[in-house]
Amino acid sequence: MPIIRHLIVDEFGTFIRKHSGRLQVERLKTGEKLTQAPLIHLEQVLIGSNGVSISADAVRACAEAGIPIHFMSSRGTPYASLVSVGLVGTVQTRRSQMLAYHDARGLHLARAFATGKIENQARLIRYAAKYRKEKDPDLYQELQLLASETLDHLAEVEQAQGSRVDDVRFQLLSAEGRAAQKYWAAIRLLLRDQMDWPGRRGRGAKDPINMALNYGYGVLYGQVERAILLAGLEPYAGFLHVDRPGKPSLVLDLIEEFRAPVVDRTILSIVNRGMGIETDDQGFLTQETRRMIAERVLDRLDRPERYEGKRHKLGAILQTQARHLATYLRGERETYTPYLASW
Secondary structure: OOOOOEEEEOOOOEEEEEOOOEEEEEEOOOOOEEEEEEOOOOOEEEEOOOOEEEOHHHHHHHHHHOOOEEEEOOOOOEEEEEOOHHHOOOOHHHHHHHHHOOOHHHHHHHHHHHHHHHHHHHHHHHHHHHOOOOOOHHHHHHHHHHHHHHHHOHHHHHHOOOOOHHHHHHHHHHHHHHHHHHHHHHHHHHOOOOOOOOOOOOOOOOOHHHHHHHHHHHHHHHHHHHHHHHOOOOOOOOOOOOOOOOOOHHHHHHOHHHHHHHHHHHHHHHHHOOOOOOEOOOOOEOHHHHHHHHHHHHHHHOOEEEEOOEEEEHHHHHHHHHHHHHHHHOOOOOOOOOOOOOO
16 A cells, blocks of 8 residues: 555546545445555645545544645645544643734744745746756846846845834735746746746636646645644734734745745746646646645655755755744744745
8 A cells, every 4th residue: 555645636527435444535436446555654635626525434534644635726725624622622822823913023023934935036037047048048047137127125134124024014925926027927937838827826716827826835835834733833813914813924934935935946847848738628737737746745845945944844944933922932942044945
């Protein structure tokens, strides 16, 4: 039986049940067994389609083993996660998190998240540019310029004036937005065979590349939320992103420093290697494409990267960043530094 760490269930009409220390996925109509995942190796379950059922026994087995179950629409919108109540029963960290919103800690974190996003966007451009230096010097120079222009907006982040996060949020988001314009202009240049790409679009996008990016962000979202919960933090109380009912602001904050190195780099690789992003008759990503994206994003999180003087898997770095965030909020750490990809 193969070792499965990430169980992805994305076929309509399937059922997940517990059977002898493993999760078993089968077709409801025929009873055909599609896959089996021993609980001892499993790290998460990702349900990415309508028409998937899961038994209470399977949910309980996952909860007892500390295995989260994430639910996501076929467009990549995360809409639910199931985690063990034992993982989120913290008090001290959450009290500190709420208080930090009103003092300099909240301001520091908002700057850090914005800085991490912009820095990593520029680093991805330069990483991609270096492979064009010899074969396309003009493109190399143009990418280098766009990377520099992206980084120029860091000065606005550093100079934003205020004593709490509410005073500077608009300034930070404005700097982020203008940096993103340069970044996505560079990505457009890197997608040379996709000249009709309309540029970055969020939810509701209808072109394959934006749908692929959105789906990848949805997969990453579940990983960030899990890291936040395991660190004892409240996912709905953020700093850079404004609080709204039903909006997981802290997840949206922390995910910023990981979007470029995890998802954008993965989708760039998929497109430029000619691995087709296919859509169905209704214009949505096919099941095969959604699975390919999920597998590659999760595989990227398994890749080692340099961090704090050693090499660690990106997924472990993400968890460590969440823990650093918690210790900073509790006053056990002097500062919070965003993760910067070492490209």
